[in-house]
Amino acid sequence: MLRISCPHCGERDETEFHYGAESGVAYPPDPSALSDEEWAAYLFFRANPRGWFVERWFHAAGCRRWFDLERNTVTDEIRPAEVTAR
């Protein structure tokens, strides 16, 4: 079980959170202008690295806010990401 530090509520059990995968994937400003390849890249392709990774989490059983977290995908070490609440 991960212990995750919510920037608003403090450290809680992983079961209070939902996962949001890669951080920083913005909704395209003009989706209809995208090519099929660009739309597929936005919709389906996400980073999947070994090692340190900035990812999104949602504190579903707490403040119900999204935030970024940096986690090592091999060791599960966690450190706060630069960008936090959105």
Place this chain on the structure above:
Amino acid sequence: MRTSQRPPEHPDFLWADAEPKSSYDVVIVGGGGHGLATAYYLARNHGITNVAVLEKGWLGGGNMARNTTIIRSNYLWDESAAIYEHSLKLWETLEDELDTQIMFSQRGVLNLAHNLADIREGKRRVNANQLNGLDAQWLGPDEIGKLVPILDVTDRPRYPVLGGTFQPRAGIAKHDYVAWGYARAAHALGVDIIQNAQVTGFATTGERVTAVETSRGTIGLGRLALCAAGHTADLTDRLGVRLPVQSHPLQALVSELLEQVLDTVVMSNAVHVYVSQAHKGELVMGAGVDAHIGYGQRGSFHVIEEQMAAAMELFPIFARAHVLRTWAGIVDVTPDASPIIGQLPHANAYVNCGWGTGGFKATPGIGSVYADTIAEGRPHPLAVPFGLDRFTSGRLIDEHGAAAVAH
């Protein structure tokens, strides 16, 4: 229940550990079931024997040793049913093909329905399977109670058994014996099996991959075939190719050895548990994936806890069983829960990945299909729908219903 004989004696020698040569016609990255089967069929069906299988650890020590060995073909869509049934047919003759025992037991797989949506989905899948010529059936709670007497089919459980799909030809096999059987047979045909050779990079010229850099030196290649399951993205990142896969830890566990009480594979997607009893007597149970991506080959305990609670509800008799050990494999999950098979943007590089939580059952099928794809330089007809281009075209093969977590 048809069970294939007794376990074979533990062999002294199966294959020779090869020293890497300077180059090969085909280099397969990943010495699990898929990699070994691909090497075997390249040699057996296509006469391509100058082949190396590179394994970063020990042979068959990744997901091949970490799955729950369930074999079935009752997938919803035509494309999936075709490739999984191709595989199931090969399983049915695999002991003769490899001349080795793999303890293939066609004891049937039951997928339980616990609510109205499950019933509708299950019946739809049975109908689709029957249209594809598969041996799928719908069973009511009474029939399920007769088939699996230790299953609680009363209305007591929180998620009562309201029915289920059943595929009698489905079953289990002994995963280690499958890996060793393919390794032995491939080696006998001239394939080099190279363990402790981790791929650290690739050399490319123009649009061709010319060599792999490994912890045991640089190895030149004619064609590259990735077979690395959950670690595929790490390799394709090094090739500069992005894939729509996310690698998750998927856990499983075994109990201590018990008297034989269960001769059917029972799966429940709704409560996230699937269980069979191995020949020796241990209960083999699979859990769900951790939501987050991870490469640590271990999962979170709360996932196991939920799985045990579900198993206890369905099988009250399991309450006194003890967990012997738990572990995790790294599964590569695609957006539509279907695999990716075909060519990479490089002219001589191929990928087989994205089998997610269900790759074991596909071992013989994908081995033959992937070998054919590599040998002929075009996708095998069964692989055509599973190309990387489907994420751009939108022709997804959505198997979340048939696969879900319990693939």
